[in-house]
Amino acid sequence: MERTPRVASVRPAGDMRLLVTFTNGEGRTYDCRPLLERPQFRMLADPGFFRAVTVDVGGYGVSWNDDVDLSEYELWTNGEPVAGSVPLAFRRAVADTAKS
Known part of the structure; x- marks a missing residue:
């Protein structure tokens, strides 16, 4: 079973989405809008937060405070999946092939 990759970076995008x-x-991209239905995530409606x-x-994972986080x-x-993002393993394989 393949391990889930860890988060390297996150930034907020428009429409309550995260670009991870x-x-x-x-x-x-992760859509946070459905989370607003759950009480523990309602603070996400505040744009500054x-x-x-x-x-x-x-x-x-990512977090906003000790109570609001996502794994x-x-x-x-x-x-x-973001169109155009290329897995690191593929980029390394291409680079290794170019060196040969």
Whole structure:
């Protein structure tokens, strides 16, 4: 079973979406709007709070504070792949081939 890649970076995008880049080089967008139905995520409706998202230590997810966070598994599994993002393993393979 393949491990879920960790989060390398995150930035808020429009329409309550997160643009997440993973350690394997792939990017995904994650729509946070459905989370607003759950009480623990209602603070995300505040634009200033939403923009304060950070990557957790070790890349195991993202968080806004100690109570509001998302795991790397959630972001990877339910995020939409970003067109044009290329997995790091593929980029390395191409670079290795070019060196030969």
